[in-house]
Amino acid sequence: xxxxxxxxxxxxxxxxxxxxxxxxxxxxxxxxxxxxxxxxxxxxxxxxxxxxxxxxxxxxxxxxxxxxxxxxxxxxxxxxxxxxxxxxxxxxxxxxxxxxxxxxxxxxxxxxxxxxxxxxxxxxxxxxxxxxxxxxxx
Ligand SMILES: [Zn+2]
Numbered sequence: 366x367x368x369x370x371x372x373x374x375x376x377x378x379x380x381x382x383x384x385x386x387x388x389x390x391x392x393x394x395x396x397x398x399x400x401x402x403x404x405x406x407x408x409x410x411x412x413x414x415x416x417x418x419x420x421x422x423x424x425x426x427x428x429x430x431x432x433x434x435x436x437x438x439x440x441x442x443x444x445x446x447x448x449x450x451x452x453x454x455x456x457x458x459x460x461x462x463x464x465x466x467x468x469x470x471x472x473x474x475x476x477x478x479x480x481x482x483x484x485x486x487x488x489x490x491x492x493x494x495x496x497x498x499x500x501x502x503x
Contacts (some may be wrong), residue, residue: 371491375405378397382417382445392419394499395468399480403444403494410453417491418443435470435493438501444492446483454483457492470495 377402381387389397400416407414421429421436435441446454461481462469469480484493 370405370408370496372401375401375408378408378413379404380413380415381419382415384417386419387416389419391503392442393496394440395496395500396440396494399461399465399494399496400442401449402464403457406457406460407448410449413447415448416442417445430470433470433493434498434501434503435495438498439496440496440500440502441470442494443484444481444494446490446492447488454492457481458483461494468496468500470497 367378375388386405389400400414402418404414418436419432419442420439423437426437433441436443446457448478458481462479465480466478469478471478478497480496481492483490483492485491
C-alpha cells in the first residue's frame, strides 16, 4: 500500500456543489494545482473539500455583484468554509496566503497579494480563491 496521496487520489476527493461546473480541466493549471493542495489540506484534517463555484459568465457576475473577474477569467474558485472550525479557517488562510503569495491576486484595497479570502456572511460565507490577473483567460 502506498504511504502518500497521489494527485489523482486528491483530485478524486474534491466535491462540487450541485450545479457547479465541475470541470477543472478548463481552468488555469495553477488553479488546479492549488485546488489539489487545498483538498489535501482538508484531507489532512479528516475533511473533504467542496468547490461551490468555479467559472462564471459576465451576467452571473453582475447578478452576484462581483467586482472581480477572477471566476470569469478561469483563475478563481469558491470553496466551502463551513467544514472547518473557525480556528482551522484562519490556519487555512494563513497557510495558503503565505505559500502562494507569488501567484496570488493582489487586493485592490491594500495592494497585498492574497490567494484566499473569507467572503460573505452567515451561510454565504466561503473562501474565495484567486490567482493573479496575469493568469486570467481574457
Ligand atoms: Zn469567488
